[in-house]
Amino acid sequence: MTDFETFLLDGRPVRFTRGQTILEAALAAGHYIPNLCHHPEFRPHGSCKLCTVKVNGRLGAACTVKAMPGQEVASDTPELNGTRRVLLQMLFVEGSHFCPGCEKSGACKLQALAYDLEMLTPHFEHFYPSRPIDASHPDVLIDFNRCIMCELCVRASREVDGKNVFALAGRGTASHVVINSASGKLVDTDFALSDKAAHVCPVGAILPKRVGFAVPIGERLYDVDSISTQAEKRVGEEV
């Protein structure tokens, strides 16, 4: 038996090692599958569903389904991309994602995905939420209106920083991120700018203070190459 086995992604063979998920194997081979709550350093969460693919005809999240030899996986199809666009639209209307007023614009994964999937309108009726902004911490600001509940900060704080600063509370449309301190304020936790959790937010919800425009608009992460082009260039890296 060889070290590598293969499955088919949109008709192209992709090599993988046992234990890899479809998403990990695809990204390592330079084949982009849209994803939002995935982070290579953390266990899969499977909540955003952007990476949904058809595995042997059945829908599954590419970040949680293990790659198996002989699988036939469909990802870049009009049907799946259409569904992904609807998921993005729902995320956009649920929070306050006003890109011209957000300092994350250009380096935001949600926005980059919307560009990549050519989402021209949020389509649905906006929630226009009014959630509190926590600017209590000296180095980090949290705008809960932009939170997409990917749980990356929760996972980073728990698994890497060992601090458990964040948690998800509530259910369904009432679910939201809470801060683990008596006051509910970030300043009353042991959260620090050097924490992993301060730097994993894919959107503009957790922002380090005083560096908002250190990188000018036009030179940001997704300004030159789109998110899919970047992934395709990163063959062999852990992404």
Place this chain on the structure above:
Amino acid sequence: MFHVAPTTRKRKVRIATTSLSGCFGCHMSLLDIDERLLALAEIAEFDRSPITDIKHCGPCDIAIVEGGVCNAENVHVLRELRANAKVLVALGACAVNGGLPAQRNHVDVGECLARVYTHRSEGQAGAVPNDPELPLLLDKVHPINEVVRVDYFVPGCPPSGDAIWKYLTDLIDGRIPRLEHPMLHFD
């Protein structure tokens, strides 16, 4: 140089434009197509628009709407455009998702007006303007697709002149309009 398909048009494409609750930035961006305006003028003419100063819209092919809907007059103008246009295009962030004006949506409009007009410094009396000519504010600012059916959306704050040109020429020449990276921008 700025090629528009040489069809044998019997008449010019008639375009209406308006700025509802916007900043005219998208109209400025439309002017940013620079000398391509001359190519546009050969194939298109303007109906109601800040460019022509015509106040009411007649039957037209394309209506371009900048800005969201924040007051009663916006609703009337938008409905008039929709009723007269074959194709209605939402141009820019405010028309597409409410944009900057919609950032007032989490504030009560009465409190907002009171804060602006009645909380004055000492010696200055203030009252919320109440002239019958002033259009009534809506309690929320809405993207235009929450009021009328919209055929096409061009996001951006503002969309670049190039993006507007690409979209408009696609539309006029009968192609499916498309914006891709790096022309597609929300900011």
